[in-house]
Amino acid sequence: MEFLLQLLFAVLVTGFFLWLALLIADRGNRKNKILAAFGWSLVTIGAFYWPFVGFIVGLIVLMFVLMRYYDTGFFKAIAVIILMTFFQFALEFVMNGFTFET
Secondary structure: OHHHHHHHHHHHHHHHHHHHHHHHHOOOOOOOOHHHHHHHHHHHHHHHOOOOOHHHHHHHHHHHHHHHHOOOOHHHHHHHHHHHHHHHHHHHHHHOOOOOOO
8 A cells, every 4th residue: 555655646746747847848838738747657657667777768768758749859858857857856855854965
């Protein structure tokens, strides 16, 4: 049950970050819907759970989704990934009480 709650939280947070990053990087994208972002975040998170190669496969899946489904160019896709990474680090920074300690 705890795993399912963690997975649900990860999908919601990652989907929101994907939606927000696309909103910032490609403002006029008509396919940027919050429910689609939640669905694609579930696919991306599923790829990240593979041992060893999950990170690379997850990035490839995310690039494929950004370039094929959302019709972004290569550089906008890179900008979305950078923004998503920044949002995740910012959330971790806030959750740790504004310190860089682990």
